[in-house]
Structure formats: structure tokens, C-alpha cells
Amino acid sequence: MSHWPLRREDIIRPAYRSLAQGIAAAIDAGSLRPGQRLPPHRDLAWQLGVSVQTVSRAYEELIRADLISGQVGRGSFVRSGPRESIEVPWFRAPTDRPPVDLSMMTPVHLPRIADAWADSMTRLAHRLPQSAMLSFRPRQTMSLYGGMAAAWLSRCGITVPAQRILITNGTTPAMFVALLTVAQPGDWIATEAVTCHTIKPAAQHLHLRLKGVECDDRGMIPEALIEAAARSGGRMRAVFLLPSGGGPQARIVDRDRREALAEAAATAGLMILESDPTGPMPPRRPPAISGFAPERSFYFTGLSKCLSPGLRLGFLALPEKLAEAALNRHLSMAWMATPLMAEIAQDWISGGTADALLEAQRAELAARNRMALRYLGTGSQGFLHGLHRWLPLPEGADEPATVAAALDRQVAIAPGAGFAVLPSGPAIRVSIGGAGMGELEQALRNLSAVLHR
Numbered sequence: 001m002s003h004w005p006l007r008r009e010d011i012i013r014p015a016y017r018s019l020a021q022g023i024a025a026a027i028d029a030g031s032l033r034p035g036q037r038l039p040p041h042r043d044l045a046w047q048l049g050v051s052v053q054t055v056s057r058a059y060e061e062l063i064r065a066d067l068i069s070g071q072v073g074r075g076s077f078v079r080s081g082p083r084e085s086i087e088v089p090w091f092r093a094p095t096d097r098p099p100v101d102l103s104m105m106t107p108v109h110l111p112r113i114a115d116a117w118a119d120s121m122t123r124l125a126h127r128l129p130q131s132a133m134l135s136f137r138p139r140q141t142m143s144l145y146g147g148m149a150a151a152w153l154s155r156c157g158i159t160v161p162a163q164r165i166l167i168t169n170g171t172t173p174a175m176f177v178a179l180l181t182v183a184q185p186g187d188w189i190a191t192e193a194v195t196c197h198t199i200k201p202a203a204q205h206l207h208l209r210l211k212g213v214e215c216d217d218r219g220m221i222p223e224a225l226i227e228a229a230a231r232s233g234g235r236m237r238a239v240f241l242l243p244s245g246g247g248p249q250a251r252i253v254d255r256d257r258r259e260a261l262a263e264a265a266a267t268a269g270l271m272i273l274e275s276d277p278t279g280p281m282p283p284r285r286p287p288a289i290s291g292f293a294p295e296r297s298f299y300f301t302g303l304s305k306c307l308s309p310g311l312r313l314g315f316l317a318l319p320e321k322l323a324e325a326a327l328n329r330h331l332s333m334a335w336m337a338t339p340l341m342a343e344i345a346q347d348w349i350s351g352g353t354a355d356a357l358l359e360a361q362r363a364e365l366a367a368r369n370r371m372a373l374r375y376l377g378t379g380s381q382g383f384l385h386g387l388h389r390w391l392p393l394p395e396g397a398d399e400p401a402t403v404a405a406a407l408d409r410q411v412a413i414a415p416g417a418g419f420a421v422l423p424s425g426p427a428i429r430v431s432i433g434g435a436g437m438g439e440l441e442q443a444l445r446n447l448s449a450v451l452h453r
Contacts, residue, residue: 004031005039008049015050019058027067027078038068038076089197089418089429091407099407100443103414105277105387106309106434108364113308116357120347132343138327138336142167145337148346149315152354155280156301157288164323166316166330167337171277172198173330174300174316176206180329181298181322182271183208183237189273190228190239192220193422194248196275199240200421211236212422219243219253222264229268238271244285246277246305248419248429249390250382255286262292271319272297277305280358281365282385295319298326303345305387307357311348313341361385368432368440375444376430376451388431390416391451399426402450409446 004026012018026032039047041055048055059076062068069079090103124132131144146162153160168174175198183189185207191199193212203210211232214224220241229236241261243253253261265272274290279301290297302314314337318326330336348354362385369382372389382389393402393416403415406428416427430447432440 006048008047011048011050015054016057016061019048019050019054020061023058023062024065024067032078034078036078038078040075089414091412091414099410099412100435100439101412102431102435102440102443102447103412103429104434105305105429105431107304107306107361107387108368108433109436110357110360110364112360113357116348116353117308117310117344120344120353123347124343128343132339135339136336138331141336141339141342144339145342145346148342148349152279152303152345152349153299153301153315153317156276156299157280157285158290158299158317160294160299160317164318164320166318166323166326167342168300168314168316168330169334169337169341170304170312171275171300171302171314172202173334174302174314175199175273175275176202176333177316177326177330178273178298178300179203179206179208179238180333181326182273186235188232188236190220190225190236190270191421192241192247194416194419194424194427195240195421196242196247196277197418209235210421212420213239214422218257219251220261222257222260225261225264225270226268229270236268236270238273239265239268240273240275241289242275242277243289244276244278245282245383245386246275248388248414248416250386250388252282252285252383253289258286258289259292262289262297265296266293270296274299276301278387279303279306281306281361281387282383283362290317295321298322303354306361307348307354311341311345313337313345365433368437371441372430372432372444375441375448380430387433388429391428391430392416393426393428393451395425397426399428402426402428405450405453406447409450411443411447411450413447 006022010022041052045052045055063070067079068076070076091101135141145167146165149165149167150162179202188209188211189203190211190213193215211228213228214221225239243258245252272289272293274288274297288299290299297319299317300314303311365385369384376389376391380389380391393399399415399417403413406413414429435443
């Protein structure tokens with residue numbers, strides 16, 4: 001039932017719920033448009049053969065769902081358009097023959113990951129502390145696992161006291177906390193021209209505006225950041241950066257550019273949100289941008305992209321002056337990280353399992369990146385231990401057609417448009433971690449045939 005107006009035969013018991021669902025379906029289908037006025041209670045009751053109280057109750061349900069608004073003296077109006085569906089750049093449509101999925105950025109599914117989980121769960125079953133089962137105090141969780149978090153951040157080149165590390169259920173919650181702490185609805189957040197897909201729906205949900213800043217082959221241009229902040233009229237609050245290979249273009253920004261960006265943020269009065277989803281995966285990388293301006297930086301990383309997708313734990317390093325505010329934002333949004341996940345992470349990190357898995361990932365990814373270079377060519381961007389490669393397509397190439405042609409050959413890839421904040425040329429992102437080695441080579445061979453047809 002997605003048509004409008006509704007008919008009497010559309011209404012079944014309970015009538016108010018049926019009516020509310022019918023109106024919601026019409027909004028979802030676009031039959032009712034944002035701003036459109038709904039009939040007065042009495043008129044709709046007469047049209048559908050229901051009581052005025054039934055219409056009132058249905059409208060109240062829709063107001064609570066934020067689908068319509070009631071304005072005294074004016075009536076009821078459609079508030080939302082078709083229901084929100086977050087556009088993601090990875091493949092998710094069901095098919096009879098699932099493709100090889102090179103669209104989702106994930107670490108290699110090493111057999112030893114399953115062994116690590118089994119071993120850890122066995123050990124914890126015999127010595128699981130009561131705090132992991134019964135703790136309901138966020139600060140207790142921070143005190144129990146802050147040392148573990150600091151140890152992992154040190155592997156990422158970040159030195160910060162344990163009391164200024166917020167432990168979250170992954171990098172996305174950490175990003176939300178940082179955004180909530182530095183910005184309010186209507187504020188602007190600067191980003192690279194092509195950035196991670198999660199910042200876009202996050203900004204939408206928080207009513208923030210993303211402003212893409214011009215980049216060159218070394219990353220965001222510091223002078224362009226200062227200029228963009230000046231043009232914002234004081235509305236730009238922070239800059240969101242992915243300098244260590246976790247962004248769609250798999251770029252590792254050099255030390256000089258990192259330092260220049262930290263100085264530019266200070267000049268423009270901006271906070272720095274540094275996202276590092278792959279953590280210490282790239283060895284011998286430059287210092288974090290946050291290290292050049294710790295007083296204005298939020299740095300966040302996690303374990304799911306470099307160790308195991310199921311290990312949903314993130315670490316958010318906080319600037320001292322905003323640590324308490326960030327903690328309060330986290331309390332209101334997620335309360336606390338899951339203690340059992342923190343226990344498993346602590347078992348892996350303290351016992352050496354995490355470092356062993358990290359080294360195994362690096363070795364496997366090095367082989368996979370060399371293979372990808374053979375099939376995708378030197379035009380593909382990435383680094384030896386990266387989880388994906390970024391491939392700009394020829395000028396004028398049809399990006400959606402390329403993605404569709406690859407899918408016809410049973411290869412799912414991510415379209416570049418899903419990561420773009422500023423208009424950019426056609427491109428694709430090819431993730432190399434999720435498939436088996438033989439499966440990956442066949443998929444890359446099929447993708448090469450699409451690209452060179």
C-alpha cells in the first residue's frame with residue numbers, strides 16, 4: 001500500500017495503525033512529497049469511514065516517527081521524503097551467484113585468525129574477570145583497559161596518557177564522538193576531496209556540512225585549507241584527515257605535509273580529526289599529524305581493519321582540554337565499550353597474538369599488492385601493505401558502466417563517486433583482503449579484461 005490518497009478498503013484493524021502505515025508507505029514511495037499538506041482530521045475520517053480519534057492517533061504516530069509535523073492553526077505536513085537509505089560504496093545486493101567481493105575494505109581472512117579467537121576464548125573462559133561480565137561503569141572500563149589502549153597507540157606512533165584515551169566499539173563511534181565534541185548543527189567540517197564513505201552519512205545525521213578542500217598528489221593543500229576556513233565565515237570547526245593509507249586513495253602523506261597541515265589548522269583555528277583505520281599496518285610511516293598539534297587533535301584507530309573484522313574496538317586519543325566533553329558525548333551515545341571485546345583485545349595485545357597477526361597480514365598483503373599491480377597496472381595507487389588500491393579511470397570513462405561490467409564478470413568493486421566530496425574524475429576502489437588468493441587472482445584477471453576491453 002504505497003498509493004495516495006488511501007481508500008476505505010486499505011484500512012484494516014487496528015485502524016489507526018493501518019492508516020499510519022499507509023501514509024508512511026506513501027511517503028516512502030514518493031506519492032506524498034515533503035511539505036505536502038495532509039487532509040484535516042475530520043475530512044480524512046469522513047473519506048475513510050473511520051473516527052476522528054483514529055486519524056488523530058495515526059497522525060500522532062507519524063509525528064513521533066518524524067515523518068510529519070503538526071502546526072497549530074495550519075494543519076499537518078509531510079516532513080520527510082522517501083525513507084533514508086545510506087548509500088554505501090560496497091556491494092550488498094543479493095544475487096543467485098555471489099560475486100567475488102572486492103568492494104569491502106577488510107583484512108585478509110587468515111586461517112590463524114580463527115585459531116586466535118578460539119585460543120583466546122578458551123583462555124578467557126577459565127579466567128574471565130567479573131568486570132567483563134558485570135561492569136556497568138564506563139570509567140572502570142577505561143581504567144582496566146587504558147594501558148592496553150596506550151600500548152596499541154604506541155605501535156601507531158602515538159604517545160598519550162591512558163586517561164586521555166577513550167575506548168569505543170570501533171572507529172566509527174570514535175569518529176561520531178569527535179564530531180559531536182567539536183561541532184554543532186550547521187557547522188562545517190573540512191575534508192579531502194575524496195574521503196572515507198562513513199563521514200558523509202555521519203555529517204548528514206549530525207546536520208554538519210562537509211567542505212572538500214583541494215588536494216595534490218601529496219594530500220590536502222595547507223594553503224587551500226586556510227583559504228577554505230576563511231571563506232566559511234567562522235563556520236568551519238575542524239578538518240577531517242586520513243593521512244596514513246586508510247583513505248580511498250590509499251595515500252600515505254609525507255612528514256613535511258603533515259606538519260604543514262597541523263600548522264594550517266592552528267592558523268585557521270580548526271580542530272584536527274585524524275582517522276587511521278588501518279593503524280600500524282604500514283610500517284615506518286611518518287609521525288601522526290596529531291603529534292604535531294596534540295592540543296587540538298583527536299586521533300582514532302581500531303583493530304577490525306588490521307587484525308580481525310569481528311574485533312570491534314576503537315581507541316580515541318583526546319586533547320586534554322576536551323577530554324571530559326568527549327567522554328560525556330560518548331556516554332550519551334554509546335555509554336561504554338563492550339568489556340568482553342576489550343578483554344579479547346587485551347589478551348591478543350599482551351600475549352603477542354596481535355603482533356603476530358599484524359606481521360602475517362603485512363606479508364600476505366605485500367604479495368597481494370604485487371599481484372594487483374600486475375593486473376591493474378602502475379596507474380593504480382596504493383602501498384605495499386595496504387588493504388586496497390585506487391584506480392583512476394581514463395578521462396570520460398563511464399564509472400557506473402565499469403562497475404556494472406565488472407559485476408557481470410562476477411567481480412564487485414566500489415565506485416569512486418561514493419567517496420567524493422568535490423567533483424572528481426571517474427575511479428574505482430579495489431579491495432584485496434577479503435577474497436582467497438586464488439579467487440582474488442581470477443577476479444583481478446576478470447577486472448583487467450573489463451578495464452582493457
